Amino acid sequence: MTRRPTLKTIADRVGVTVSAASLALRDDPRISTATRSRIQEAAEAVGYVYNRHAAGLRRGDSGTVAVCLNDLSNPFFTEFLGHMETRFREAGRMMLFCHAHETPSIQARFIRQMAEHGAAGLILVPVAGTSREDLDGPRVRHLQDFPLVLISRDVADTAFDRVINDDEHGVRLLFDHLHALGHRRFAWLGGGGDTSTAHDRERSFRREMDAAGLPVDETTIHHGPTSLAFGDRMLDELMALPTPPTAIVCFSDVIAFGVLAACYRRGLRPGIDLSVTGFDDMGAAAYSAPALTSVRVRTDLIGNRASELLLARIAGDRQPAVREMMPPELVVRETTGPPPEDSERPSRG
Amino acid sequence: MTRRPTLKTIADRVGVTVSAASLALRDDPRISTATRSRIQEAAEAVGYVYNRHAAGLRRGDSGTVAVCLNDLSNPFFTEFLGHMETRFREAGRMMLFCHAHETPSIQARFIRQMAEHGAAGLILVPVAGTSREDLDGPRVRHLQDFPLVLISRDVADTAFDRVINDDEHGVRLLFDHLHALGHRRFAWLGGGGDTSTAHDRERSFRREMDAAGLPVDETTIHHGPTSLAFGDRMLDELMALPTPPTAIVCFSDVIAFGVLAACYRRGLRPGIDLSVTGFDDMGAAAYSAPALTSVRVRTDLIGNRASELLLARIAGDRQPAVREMMPPELVVRETTGPPPEDSERPSRG
DNA sequence: TTACGTAATTCAATCGATTGAACCAATGCG
DNA sequence: CGCATTGGTTCAATCGATTGAATTACGTAA
Known part of the structure; x- marks a missing residue:
């Protein structure tokens, strides 16, 4: 079982440096079309797989987004999941997913873990009993200045974005x-x-x-x-x-x-x-x-809007937190x- | 907005090196109890969050597992998801999740991305039409020697683990x-x-x-x-x-x-x-x-068994691929x- | 006093990709 | 012909944690 190929594997094969390989694979104009395609072919040939750990370490964004739902057995919540998943996929982001089973400890643990993984943002249907302190308090500093959108359920007195039903x-x-x-x-x-x-x-x-x-x-x-x-x-x-x-x-x-x-x-x-x-x-x-x-x-409006909002926050939007209510229909x-x-x-x- | 604290932040605060901090936070016996607790207190104090990008880069395992379902709107599949999520959570692993919408291109893209993210394994309900080549072929070398368990649906002629219903x-x-x-x-x-x-x-x-x-x-x-x-x-x-x-x-x-x-x-x-x-x-x-x-x-037997199997593969189990059928009940x-x-x-x- | 064992900690290389700066060569212009 | 420009590529530092090897400090036995 040989080691997974890296940029170095490619670079050596083509006869350029790792930097050139890196730039070429990301279509950077600094690399000539000729070498670029040689590098891309080599990548294909050796079965290169991009290493997001390395990239994420250097760049700070892992390309993931976290979603935590309170209850999966209720199809209502999977409807949200479906809409958001689509949105994030289109934005090229993967989804870290958690089923909190309406249990605060699971939710808390997930919030910590997704921070460890460098998720760029979080969409949360807070479990029952979630209070301001659980999201905002001194024990969860990873959520400060962190893109977080609450959906479906509101949490009083918080300064996070919320998209809920009226x-x-x-x-x-x-x-x-x-x-x-x-x-x-x-x-x-x-x-x-x-x-x-x-x-x-x-x-x-x-x-x-x-x-x-x-x-x-x-x-x-x-x-x-x-x-x-x-x-x-x-x-x-x-x-x-x-x-x-x-x-x-x-x-x-x-x-x-x-x-x-x-x-x-x-x-x-x-x-x-x-x-x-x-x-x-x-x-x-x-x-x-x-x-x-x-x-x-x-769920479509809420899921889509929440995803949009989160992506905007991730992109650097710094406007004050919003609380949006979507209109229900009889x-x-x-x-x-x-x-x-x-x-x-x-x-x- | 100050930068996220790292091991160095802690080390400087306590007056030790980064290595000591690293070892202490993982309860390595090499560090004395006294310094260890000082380091742990400092970590708490500065709001340290473990960086899995860095750890994953060095160690090679990101602690994630990937799950790809064909259809979320069918509660039958979310039952699987629930069982597996629980198992993986207990094993301390996060879940990268994809809803493939019964679409081969989405599935293929996810398989690539989860490999880029360094997921340790994959559980897949293959979308309709998935063939041997889609999982095994020359274009998906990341799945060779990769822990992969198919559930619910079988794919003919593959050498992957499968847990399905009879x-x-x-x-x-x-x-x-x-x-x-x-x-x-x-x-x-x-x-x-x-x-x-x-x-x-x-x-x-x-x-x-x-x-x-x-x-x-x-x-x-x-x-x-x-x-x-x-x-x-x-x-x-x-x-x-x-x-x-x-x-x-x-x-x-x-x-x-x-x-x-x-x-x-x-x-x-x-x-x-x-x-x-x-x-x-x-x-x-x-x-x-x-x-x-x-x-x-x-779904409980299948989901649990599939998770177990995957975790065993991740842990290094090299036995030949199995195909297990769970008994249905009228x-x-x-x-x-x-x-x-x-x-x-x-x-x- | 010297040598030695042990406990505690530090050193330094490493994982793989990124990126601003530096370098080199070829071309254009005066 | 010499100098500036541009295009193409490389250099080298960096991100943060890990880990086997090396070092230091200290107590103890010879």
Whole structure:
């Protein structure tokens, strides 16, 4: 097993110096066309592979960018990943990737490691509970003056770029839709973690209830993980209430899908016997049975804008940190409809 | 903006040499406990961040591993990603990630780039159409003697490690189940690309049909992308046939979900009016309405084993390449049942 | 006191690519 | 013919960490 060829291998072969080889392979005009092509041919011939460790050491940029997601099992987040990956690939940068499993220690470790690797920037969906200190504090000095863009979830009081969805508006769209259909008894499912999305969406939900003059029945508010199982499990609980809700507003599509599964099992017809809404409008929402009414979070806009912003920062953009909110869109499908006729009569009445 | 601290920064501060600092931070016994802790404190104090470019240049291993997936939109593949990410994280390695979008040129470019970055190994779900030459040929010498493990999809005639699912057996399980229920008219949906999974599953399907003495009606065989839309679209086409199938065998859960959506729209009851099967048994299969009968592909076993194998290769294991097949499991849920009573009468008869 | 062993630390070369400055040769111009 | 210019290439220092060999300091045995 011979050693991997280097610029020296090429230079010796052609009869020039390492410098010439270096310049030639990067199409520097200082090297004549003739020698340049001889060098390039030699590189090809010996199977030369550029060594970014060496280059990165000298130049300071490794050509990588880091991305840390809180949860891979939720397709919503992989949508982001897809958009960003494309953007970075086009920019010629590789992606260091981490799945933080909603675990602060994993996130913290990754942030350190990506700094060690010389990643030029970081895009982060902060795990639940991430605070200012985790990104900004004295123990994470590598993030000072470091290109970092938060997406999807905000972290209060930080001076980093953020690209997020307008969650409060999204909930308002859903609420208005359901309220206009005649619903008065609502349930709220999900949003268990300490994240801006959980807080913002629930706050907005409560505010809308309040604005509509509806009391919030705390027995219809259930926090829990963003999982199919949670939605599935909670429907039974809600239906067992003395006055079950006529509309279930879910923190996420994933939870709503779980609710739909439970509806099927109980013989409840979503959109007729009960209204169910999701949030995110991931690809699968249009194909559930029945198709899910949801709020589209523009993962494309957010992912692309975040990537752009990060690349600009890496390129040296020094403008003050921005906080951009992308507009959600209500997508009405089949799981919402007017409340059933007899819904005004509480079942115990 | 001061320059990032290096070993020299620390050394100067403590009053020792760079070598001492280097050794101390790696807990080398050559440095006394006293100075070692002074050095470690100084490192902490100045906010030192290890520079892997420099270390990697000298030592030759950057501590990264590369993973290239063909398709992120399919949760089946992100399941792999999750398992592998965990394994590599535990092994202290970072992950360079690529989404190849089923595009050979992206895959090829990534393979080159991860070599440039000094990734210690590569796990690859080869994009459709990947041939021996793409991995082994004279144009990709960086993969010679390089730790590479293929997962999920096989590539013929290669001498790389492979960890895949036993697809032929999986299809046999499904077919036997449906055949035992009484089905005789089958349709096959999906498997459009030039991949081993597409070939193996369809070949197995045809073989089973043959073994059962059933003719394969080519109008019930439809190749197409692994997407919800494809499954959704194809149901109408199959139902419009003079003698529609009573069982639809889908290449993937994703396609099956599309079929279920179309069933809902047409008022067909999966498992009663029509049997539908998936393949992969991704998490969502248990929560579709109705719950999907599928074949579980052990992404956990495959992902973990592939990671292990790769780490062993990186550690210097030189045994001949292996090809391991993980056993699939039939998971019977609600979308399969006996064919409807009148199904023996062709609708045109 | 001298020689010696050991512990602690330093020396110095190295990994491979980059780059501003220096060098050399050939050409152009006065 | 001599000097300046330009084009083409090389020189040599540099990035930061690593490591086998060398050195120093110190205590101990002869």
